Amino acid sequence: MTLAELPLLQQLLLVLAALVLFTSFVLLEQARLVSAIHAFAWQGALIAAITVIVATGGGAKHLYFSALLTFMLKVLLIPWMLHRQVQRLDLERHTQALRRPALVIMAAVALVVFSYWLALPMVAQELTFTRNIVAVSLAIVLIGLLMMVFRPQAVLQVLGFMSMENGLFLAAVSTTQGMPLLVELGVAFDVLVAMVLFGVFFLQIRDSIESLDVDRLNRLTETVENER
């Protein structure tokens, strides 16, 4: 059926999903650290919204809770912690443009297409009215990974990691109307702990190499000093 025939709620859903995808593109090529964090927060917010819509539409009550969880974690807590980190490492002014942006963006687009192609068999499964979003969530995961590959700045890498988590969450919501509660809590807890540890590591890395450029973390290698 064509888009026009879909119920309004679902159309809204698709719009939001598109926006989420857009935010991760923004995240990918955002130069300023702070605005990257904001973009990440927006992504979280959008996903929370999607969750609420799915909850009302699909009538899965526990999704309200996970929507709340997402909002707390991804929109408030983690961005706030990142902000504090950035301030402590006085990186507010830090900007770092993406190298070869055109190439990277093309790669990201390719990933989107790839994930759509990949998601087809799943879309073929008539299950929920959110099925089309599977492709989007997969794309977000892959783009997050891509961002980690192309962004040498530690904080940005963490952002990429977190946006991968967003993608996963979106996938959970869109495909299966959320995971069992136990798992959701566990995942959320892990993410939180991970965020704390990332904070610790920012400081440790800063202490050891006076920078957050992970490219300079290259002592441990077989190629250079092991030439016998």
Add this chain to the structure above:
Amino acid sequence: MTAVLLTVFAPLAGALVLALLRSSYWAGWLNVAVAGLSLTASAWLARSVALDGEIAGLSFRVDAFNVYLVVLTAFVGLTTSIFSRPYMAHVRETQRTGAGGLRVYHAMYQAFMFTMLLALTTDNLGVLWVAVEGATLSTVLLVSLYRTPEAVEAAWKYFILCGVGIALALFGTVLTYFAALHVLDDPEAGLTWSVLYGHASDLEPAVMGIAFVFLLVGYGTKIGLVPMHQWLPDAHSEGPTPMSAVLSGLLLNVALYAVIRFKMLTDGSLAATTTPQLAGYMLMAFGMLSFLVAGLFLHRQRDVKRMFSYSSIEHMGLMTFAFGLGGPLATFGALLHMLVHSLTKSAIFVTVGHATHIAGTQDIDHIRGLIRTQPAVGWSLLIAVAAIAGFPPFGVFTSEFLLLTATMDAQPWFTIALLSGLAVAFAGLFRNLQPMVFGAAPEGQGPVTANMLPVMTHLALVLWLGLAIPPFLARWLDRATELIAGGHLL
């Protein structure tokens, strides 16, 4: 049931207490005590499993496959904790970390044990994922315990790579859940492995295939499969040695365990399609690749712990290959190999710990004449490496014998790769080992206080397994083989 709970949650309680306990002296002992408690509980658990097939409930499930891994985990946990008490004391004397560091160490040690045991015993794939992620989180601080630039770097790489990998694994889990929801009416049970295994044949093949790819890449990162292995040598070489021992001995096993569980589901779902063996082929490919690549890496090592971590990659590759090969013989061999490899490898790391204390460095070129300086350490290292290289009468030989012959049966041409891989790996190990143990000792190198009890126990067990496999263990392994490969040997 209580046995399960005791086994799993004793370490958790221990972790909490240790986190609060100030005296690092008592912490060391308490660490040992908790590990011992957990081991006794696991022994009890094993006994009850041996009596009445399997234990299930509270989304825990212990069957023949994981019970022996549970016992193994608890056992290695105990011996390593025994070793780590004097070791960490020595570390503290040499000012490489402070009291706080020791507190973190002990607490995280038990937390890690908890996650391992939880991952092994749980029946819920989601909890499994949480536990494995928890294992990363609990060990990553230990890798950076010494705060040297290398340590921090290693920890960061470990964290990022395993985090990404584990995220992918979560995606796979989600997809599995998605596939499950079609065939199951109760969504809550959608992640319960036993239920899924019951309906494995109904799961949508396309989805399960994609899911398995994500899971393989995800958990494969933790197994240390090439080309996702790069974190492993760094983490092993920079963390404190007891950590390396448990990482090599336990974490890799658990990750492999997870992959096997999912492989069983995937096989069931793909059985009807044109490529029923797909998962197996993937495992074989990754296993063989890791096996060969790691063997080559062994030749260019300066850091002794790095070298042995590569040897871990090699052996995990071998096991992965064998599980992919399938069939009772190969599976039995792989299970046995899991057992003997973790025993031997942890023994090796413990010995290496002593050796590094003797020489005061991890640099292979500066570890010399161990046999002259401290025969106990030198000989243990020599014997243990001979064992890991697959020389009888040690258990590794038995399992490799089974693997090779099984391969000869099923895929004769792979034996050529196996043969050359084993030879290359062996050469790599011994060409570095010999100067370390043999030869004259350098000036001013003296023996250290070493507790060789754990090593001796491990080697004795491996020797025993090489000479004769006790019947009860044989029955376990056989039932596990039946679970995985659907065939008997006995």
Add this chain to the structure above:
Amino acid sequence: MDQALSFALLAVGLALASSLVSCFAARFPCLLRLVALPVFALAGLAALVAGVVALWDGGTATMTLPLGLPWLPWQLHLDALAGFFLAIIGIVGAAAGIFAPAYVRGIERSSESLPMLGGFTGLFLSGMLLVVLAGDAFLFMVAWELMSLSSYFLVAFHHEHAANRRAAFLYLLMAHIGGLSILLGYGVLASFGGGFAFTAMRAAELTPGWASVAFALAFVGFGMKAGLVPLHAWLPEAHPVAPSHISALMSGVMLKVAVYGFIRFVFDLTGEIQWQWGVAVLAIGSLSALMGVLYALMQHDLKRLLAYSSVENLGIIFIGLGLSLLYLGTGHRLLGALALVAALYHSLNHALFKGLLFLGAGAILHSAHERDLEHMGGLLRRMPWTGLLFLIGCLSIAALPPFNGFVSEWLTFQASLQAWQLDSGVLRALIPIVAATLALTGALAALCFVKVYGIAFLGQARTRHVRRARPVPSSMRAGQAVLAVGCVLLGVLPTAVVALLSVIPEQILGHGLPQATAHGWLWLTPVAPETGSYSAPLVVALLAAMAVAAAWLWRRGVVRRVRRGDPWDCGFAMPSSRMQYTATAFAQPVRRVFGLLFRIDESVETDNKGVLRHRLAVHDRAWTLLYLPIARLVDAGVRRIVRLQSGNVRIYLGWTLATLLVLLWIIS
């Protein structure tokens, strides 16, 4: 038969006990000399008894041990073949056990290495015994690798020298590869026979292709252990650096264990034999024999020379085996049995004289502290007993009648001269050529050992410490004497031995040598009296008689006095010991005639004082042709592969992403 098996088990137990006892030798050094080694000798004796009883009885005995895999317990199996090799292990083991204590006394000062020596010697012996006794592939492999590993530790015994460590490493590496390929060979048999027990494998029906694969794997594996060219490079490195009685065990016995494995695998288990295998074995065998003796000629380190000559003798043994395979493959079972017996006989002989020679080298090392021929000389008058026994060893290894080496070579010739019975003209032509190679090898061996004996024991001492050499203690002499007596007996009474040996082909090939010993103990007639006969006792008797006659001849009323004086030497003044022919000079004609086969770098340079210096080094071509290329290959692979570990985390993540995408693409 069962008592034979129990004797064998007793031997294994004693060997293990000796290694156990010597674990405490670090605290009580004398323990090794007074308890462990005598027990070791007893173990050898028990094995000898077991072997002889088994050969005499000619039956088989089996037994199952409560060890091994749950569905594959260790099985012991003792038949005539196993018994024969038990006897070989036993006699050399006993001799080494008698010889060793005096050697050990020398090193008791550095007592922390004693447990290593004693313990692994015991393990080594028990490993070899178990290989021979094994009744299933699993126990066979366990014992095999145990043998390799323990001997590795013995090679590494003097591990202070980096060269010895390298030798030990090379040895263990090749032993490991060989073991793996043997294991795969058994894997092939097992997958057809449906089990690892030898009984199951015997019953298996292999397709010719797979049978050839199994044969190839076994040939590579056992050949590597037996030191066949071109897989021999480890042997001359590893055997000399071990303590001398260990060298005797390794060269004399361990190589025979490899021969045993080959015979068991190919003749007994594989079933249908194809004549092409025989051609391959013949080719490799003759190559090894020739190269072995030529390289032996080039050596001047006594133990190294003996090691190379082991390569030669194993080549001769495999020539015999190849002939046997060829005849069996073309359906001549009698001739196959004959060639097999010849090979077995030579195995026994080589065990005896090579053990004897290595013990002799050990004696020289013990009293003159010298391994280099160029520094020896005149030892016959310093240590007459060792000199005499060593001479017997040299005569035997040079295949001179009436000593034992000649008998086995004669049998091999007899077997090869029956080639006219073959249908294929090519084979008819091939075999005599091989025989000619064998003849050349024998003559060169004679040359080689004239050099050894003449340089080491005759002439003048070339260095001061050799001039001060003392006779060795009687226990050492006794150890050598045992083997020397064996050499003489086997040379003089071949008929009895062949009668015993022909049980083996009867058992595993179902065809013995009915004619060989049909004409009484005097006559050895392999095929028939008119095709060729040899009567060693009569040869000895006639030699004695003629010696008497000659003595009588010159006793007829002529001067009996012998006047001592300076040597004549074409009127040169009394020559100094440095004017003697050196070992290198002695071998120089051969080096010129066979120059192509060696990698020689020779140079004459004058140092600043205007003194001429002549440097000469003869290298093994196998290194440049086979080993170094492989090593380079591995290194190149390593250099490529380490790029994976570039150190940049983003690249690692890139790998993860790439892998993921590739897999996803494959799957959908």
Add this chain to the structure above:
Amino acid sequence: MDYLLTFLPWLLAAVQALLYLALAPLLAGWLRRIKARLQNRRGPSLWQPYRDLYKLFGKEARVATTASPLFRAAPYIVFVATWLAAATVPLIAVDLPTAMVADIIVLAGLLALARFFLALAGMDIGTAFGGMGASREMLVSALAEPAMLMAVFTLAMTAHSTNLASMIDAQLAAGLVLRPSFLFALGALVLVAIAETGRIPVDNPATHLELTMIHEAMILEYSGRHLALMEWAAQIKLVLYGALIANVFFPWGIAQSTAPTALATGALVILLKLLALAVALAISETVLAKMRFFRAPALLNLALLLALLGLLGHVILEVGS
């Protein structure tokens, strides 16, 4: 009577063995005489070698102070081994028990035994010449031995036996058959014989010029009876090879029974054969010059080639028929 029949062959063998002893110096003398005649010299009398031996036996033996017991034992071993080797070669009658005791491979072995001790004796004193002679002698024989055995194998494969008596019997039974293989084998065996017995062009028995000596260099230190035994052994060896070539390739006339007439003819015939061979050898030694030592291998390779051709000729041309 039958007791006599079993005893007779042994007696015959003993007689033959003694005949070798007796004939050896004669052949040497004959050879020298012919050579002298070819060189237009009168030369010594036929009996000179006997006189030399007698004289040497009468002289006292002088042994270097540096000599070991082996030095004094060697002459007897060399002599006895050579003599026994000779005794196994049928001289005047075919069916000898000694031929059963030791076939042709054993014969080669016995000669090798003699050579082994000869070389050791050469090295015993520790003079440079002794070592040189030993090294060269051993190399020459090492190269000669495969050629000889190949030639012998050709015969053995024709006769299906390594037993000299049976070989000769087979030859006689077959009658006069022209075998290409035998031609080559004969050539090979002649070359080998020249090399082994130390004749020109490989070695010169008459020389005492140090650097050209091979055999002489080894026995340089001997004197008196020791020297006598060595010389005698060398002469026996010459006769041995002569008899071998003569009787294996041209066996006609040899006694196949123990009838006195047969034996008499046999003795006469073999004497003529040997003398004829000696003439041929003398001629070749007069026309040829001794070659450099390192060209000797070429000669022996030729021998090996001939033997190989003989063998292949046998396999290809003769067995098929």
